[in-house]
Amino acid sequence: MYLIITPACKRSNGYKLSLNGGKDSCFNLIQCASQRNDIVALANVCPPNGLDEMDSQMFQTVGHEIVELLAEAMELPLYRKVSTALALSSEIFYNPTEGDEVEDLFHLLSEVKRQHPEIEGVSVGAVLSTYQKNRVENVCTRLKLVPLAFLWQKNETDLLNEMLLSGLNAVVIKVAALGLNPSHLGMTLKELQPHLLEMVLINYI
Template structure:
């Protein structure tokens, strides 16, 4: 029987692109795995992870939810220790899954973060599985263009960076937005794809999804940062 792949999945554009690329290459992705962190995380995408259930339904792939509790607010002395602590529930979930299926590897959406990638690679080494990270060290603008060319519809759901104001909340990440983000990258060092937490996204539709995710929301703005407060979400 063919080995199975697990997609580390937040619903955001980067993990969604890694999943899409895996499917395009014929990898047998049979599980999505979402870690639901608390309000602050060094390792994981935080906002709107509760919507991954809708995405999984549209994708037709089984979802595994991991709730690490308050590990993020533990007694970790620094970001490195916190990152290690945050990895533990993910590794435990994959270890449990290995008792059920033969896992070939996991997909991950890291672009430049060695903090994340080194930890995920170490975890894969310990579990004896592969890591598929197709965004790793690719050009951010070219990645953004590729996502749009493939038909991804991407909503910006949280912002926290110089140059990004309330008007970005709920905005579609399109070619015009990427142009503006390139300018903000020159002026302020904003990562074009927001990998440093400058902004967070939700993929609401794509070629690998059967139905789009429709959102109803309000915006919450606190001076220099803000987010969408999603009041309803459903498949169109």
């Protein structure tokens, strides 16, 4: 999901905040909001009707059904774009490719910018994925937007502790990584903290 923000009265630049609904994107939103930016809209790249999830190199779509509820709770307009989930360009540095899923993001944010011309940036929850970060930056450059990636390459242990101290209440709804299994589903980030720290020590995450 993407969160669109403009600055509060004490800021001179407007920003668009990017959020996919995951804990990293949500926490990046908190960082942006702490710098006195106002969120004005949400945008979400989603799978076609009837699909719970799509196999995407770029977008987290598991749990996309609750996006409308998030927008309602935040009292913000929601913009959505169905994605092909096709990664036609697999190079680290992306070149615009018709039909690639990155173009779905480009068209989505183009529409949001048309509706909200005051926005000037996109918040990116990327921590370690150069692949994803480069693609968001490519879209931002084409739309003359500034990418905001406050979590980029932060120490995993420090980031986990900061998330918990902030009160972020994230719940595991999918496992797809070494060291995690179905028994972890439904657990909160706080409950998983000891296990996650152990995984960091043995370089699983």
